[in-house]
Amino acid sequence: MSGISGLTKMSGNEHKDITKQLLGCLVNAGPKVPADAIRATRALLDFLYIAQYESHTTESLKFLQEALDEFHKTKNVFLALGARLGDGFKLPKLHALQHYIDSIRLFGTTDNCNTESTERLHIDLAKVLYEQTNHKEYLEQMVALLERNEKMRALSIRIQWQQGKTPTPRLRRPPAKEVPIGIHLAKEPNDCHMPIANIIDNHGAELFRPALRTFIAAYLKKHIAPGQTATQLQVPDDVHVWHRVKFGLANLFVVEDKVTRYTAHCAPARKAPRTQKALPGRFDTILVQVDEKSARSAGLDGKRVGQLRVAFKIPDEYNRSIFGSVTPPAHLAYVEWFSKPKSHHRDKVHGMFPVSRTYRSNGDRMAAIVELSSVVRPCQLSPKFDTSVNRAWTSENVLERAKNFFINHYSDQHMYQTVF
Known part of the structure; x- marks a missing residue:
């Protein structure tokens, strides 16, 4: 055993936790990690954190652009170290970063524009439905189950309307207790x-x-x-x-x-x-x-x-x-x-x-x-x-x-x- 544990099927929360400690680990890695690798990592982290601001100004967008420029300026160190192979940095998510500033100016901040919004649907419409099948030719069964669930939901709303009741919204989880400042x-x-x-x-x-x-x-x-x-x-x-x-x-x-x-x-x-x-x-x-x-x-x-x-x-x-x-x-x-x-x-x-x-x-x-x-x-x-x-x-x-x-x-x- 090498003493290093491998990670499989990492969740979004685990990725976030690694992000929080990543720079501190690189800083302490000694001369094996070149300064440009630390600069590139820091620049990308700065970009991620600034991009998550729920309110932006011309100055904050300037900082966002400076972080992205610094990353592109120093990123080739990963090619020199052999950390990136093949097509190098031809990654869709990396390419998308250059459009963030224009998108923020046109459409507003990036909150709610992430995969977390659709993750809940992936659970309801894929994982849960799959478990309700016999795991053989499951796609047809999942579509049929989804159609039946939607019809039952529509019928329930219709019955409540005829009875003069207001349909109650489905709560995924109990509302969080309000935290005072x-x-x-x-x-x-x-x-x-x-x-x-x-x-x-x-x-x-x-x-x-x-x-x-x-x-x-x-x-x-x-x-x-x-x-x-x-x-x-x-x-x-x-x-x-x-x-x-x-x-x-x-x-x-x-x-x-x-x-x-x-x-x-x-x-x-x-x-x-x-x-x-x-x-x-x-x-x-x-x-x-x-x-x-x-x-x-x-x-x-x-x-x-x-x-x-x-x-x-x-x-x-x-x-x-x-x-x-x-x-x-x-x-x-x-x-x-x-x-x-x-x-x-x-x-x-x-x-x-x-x-x-x-x-x-x-x-x-x-x-x-x-x-x-x-x-x-x-x-x-x-x-x-x-x-x-x-x-x-x-x-x-x-x-x-x-x-x-x-x-x-x-x-x-x-x-x-x-x-x-």
């Missing part, structure tokens, strides 16, 4: 009144206590009114802790667009409630708004990547003694910081932003407590490998063991829009 937590915390000592041990939040003290001091200084006197600085003995934070995020370029739900986990190692199976800890990375003045809806200015260690709230019984007459903060987050992404740090070949762990002079990770409302969204990082792959790294521990990463802006459409 914003940050959402469970009604009840996963751990009520969790001692700070346990948080430090279970969540790996080594600087939780001093970070909380610093946050409370800064919060009181910011919100205290003239003439008011700050209370004596205190830190609670315990807090309410949540293991998941959900984000309802809308398309950045379309008003009143559908809202998509994303989740950031900050759960310690534990056992599954039913099976008692050991579950590893999971502390996802997030994008945090750290500077309101320089922040924009799109772009990384004023934003910083952090690893979400704890999502919590100070219990109400502490509010009076800690905050006095000042309105207490709502939910908070303890995050461990990565370096600030800068526009001039963006790699010229693959276009990803590098970030790395940041440390204090004593070797401790830099961390802080921020208001949960300042968190923009989850943020996926791709580890940066050296000349060889560290076999000790796994999906469960790579965030803890690796120090250098790239921001993966291809993780989803909203993240792509956020970065650019």
